[in-house]
Amino acid sequence: MEADKAEAKAAQLGEEEVQGKETVKIYIMGKEYRVPAGLTIMKAMEYAGYRFIRGSGCRAGFCGACATIYRLEGDYKLYTALACQTSVIDGMYLAQLPFVPANKAIYDVNKVRAEGNVLMVYYPEIARCVSCNTCTKACPQEIEVMDAIQAAVKGDIVSVAELTFECIQCGLCAVRCPAEIPQYHVFQLARRLYGKYILKPAKHVEERLKEIKSGKFNEEMEKLMRTSREELRKMYESLERVED
Amino acid sequence: MSSLKMIEGYPEYMRKSIELVERTRPRRMREVYRRLSLEEREELLRKYHPDYKPGTKRPLRIGPNRGDEAPHELADLLEAHPLVKPIDVDLSKIDIDTDLLIIGGGGAGLVAALWANQEGLPPDRITIVTKLRLGDSNSVMSQGGVQAADRPPDSPVRHFLDVMGGGHFANKPELVKALTMDAPLMIKWLEELGLMFDKDEEGNMVEDWGGGTSIRRMHACKDYTGMEIVRVLRDEVRNREINVVEFTSAVELIKDDLGHVAGAVLVNMESEQYMVARAKATILATGGYGRLHIQGFPTTNHYGATADGLVLAYHVGARLTDIETAQYHPTGAAYPEQIVGLLITEKVRGLGAQVVNKHGEQFVFPLEPRDVEASAFIRECWERNNGVITPTGMRGVWLDSPMIEIIRGEGTIQRRLPAMYRMYKRFGIDMAKDPILVFPTLHYQNGGVAINDRGQTDIPGLFAAGEVEGGVHGKNRLMGNSILDYLVFGRRAGINAARYVKKANLGRLTLNHVDEYEKMLREAGIETDRKAPMILPDYRGKEVLARKIDIFK
Ligand SMILES: Cc1cc2nc3c(=O)[nH]c(=O)nc-3n(C[C@H](O)[C@H](O)[C@H](O)COP(=O)(O)OP(=O)(O)OC[C@H]3O[C@@H](n4cnc5c(N)ncnc54)[C@H](O)[C@@H]3O)c2cc1C
Ligand code: SF4
């Protein structure tokens, strides 16, 4: 058994190539690989021969496509991470979760209002939260997920929106939640209500739209359409920087 | 690397240079580096910009852009065999029959779908196909912000001139007019969808500087602007129950016997089976080409940015424009190794960080247009040898981020740049205390499929929006104008495609153009094993590939 494993490992990695570099041992879906230390989990998996068709999106910590669950040798805990933003550690057992089938409520943002128990209406399951804090521990964005769900239960849309602004919707919280709450969808609803109904609309944008509609810039624009490149160059060079 | 002594995220030897940066900081705080004149900019570009490097491009030998220069990496794909062999595809069996097919689920695709629906096309007559998950795209990664001239001292006319100047006056004026005149409308639209813009108490937008802008015009949602926009648009597309097919790539466009584009051949990324999608109108929204790693540069782009849209459009005879220029973002991370090439938003400079060399001295105004700024970094590192060399042999210059905290108060970085702060913290560096090392990285496809101001390409039935199209930004795009691009042209393509659908009648489906493309390759004497589109890059370890056996083929 052991010999088989060692042989397979040598075959997969070409051990001789790896020698001389500092390496760590990782397990991808149970299988052992040696990879250079200092790689991200994502690059380490590629180094080991995986070609992602899922589980790799932005590769920079913005999309949540690379949600990963791991355990460390000699430790019983399950940890969570973004594969593109976490370096490999010796003895990692890795599994990827490229897709979470959590339920999303369908709503019309023009009809719902940022008031009362609207979050509870669309996501009644938030009432089942047992305040175990597992979601917070799972969040790679260090969001206070449990606090946000508690705020949602209380109908405090402002707090939910502000606490969860940095949620990248990776789904790791939802996967770990014993109450089956799709936290990130709840948060999305809260943030849209906040952005639409609680933040004040920008008056200057409204004003500018009126000006555009009234044709205020049309004449100048039309002139620009007929201006030669040389002339545009001159206009550009003489454009004053407005430092306000 | 482990033998290096590390101090708070940096090896000891790099700390020496950081000390110089700290020493010169009090003096530099009072210094403003001179901005270059147009002539000086042009000279810098000619000498140091990667676009001007000899031997990196070649004229295309086939197709509507025959004779036009393109980077080798792109030319290789445009001169490759089409991935799909017509004989393998049964066009008589339609798997997806739709009115509007949108290829690509980034910002442009989402916006186009929503506006096509707004224009009256029912959600079940619109289909978005996308190769990763919906929203996994360049759009979700944009950090800095989006431009729109919506403050009283600003105007669409000023915005227009900034865009043209940034693009070296090669932009198509009517596209720039659309871009700048529609901008405030798009901001309003996002506001109404519930976007959490950075605002003051009165609801006024917080607007910052961007490279090459003559006024503060950058709207943002901290440094997660793209993430906030995409998740709201995605949520809205789901709310309206528009069809979405994820993990599915378009590999070839289909035409009808009238010469109109009539859908696409799709491939399920999991099962690799093909599907025929028939559509009365098709919008290409496949984004850019950073993953071609032009000239070997690292890239900021997402995993699926492989120029598929350019290849598909070229196969049906659509003309491309301005493809000889690529945008290298001046501030890609150069250290630590795990994040090399990833974007450090321009906003870091917008908020006041200077750029300094290994001696702690400035050498360029921090907010020149991107191509100029990048060229100055390259000169500083490779010509003047004033860059810091990293343990893996990269060179870079410092972005003096702690200045932001001094100018705007402690905590500003965490508040305004949480994504940047978090990324560095994950790898042991505190950018509020220490400067960060940067070098240009491949960022944006300046040119693309030629369109008119309704988002139409040269081929009836085919529309394009977002990074895949060209002409808006000329030879160089300014920060904040490509989000705007996908908003404005996503909307225009969506609306006009929906109108087109109402009048369109499809003929018999065909892939004859693929055979014709093969014929062109043969006649031009092009011999290659390469196939295109690329779909995804391949980063598997060389040792593994050398021992790979295809057991299922
Ligand atoms: C890190 C980063 C930061 C940026 N910051 C800013 C900024 O601050 N301001 C700004 O204005 N711009 C910024 N940009 C640029 C801007 O984000 C992009 O140009 C813009 O989002 C492109 O939108 P898109 O919809 O055209 O393409 P994308 O958002 O890339 O979407 C294209 C989609 O099509 C899919 N696709 C590709 N090929 C196929 C195929 N064959 N079949 C099916 N689907 C396919 C892709 O997977 C992807 O989902 C930034 C870009 C990056 C990478
Ligand atoms: S809140 Fe949940 S979905 Fe959002 S980033 Fe954290 S773990 Fe991921």
Ligand code: SF4
């Ligand atoms: S994991 Fe679920 S039940 Fe536990 S605190 Fe979070 S939301 Fe509540």
Ligand code: FES
């Ligand atoms: S791939 Fe997008 S967060 Fe990791």
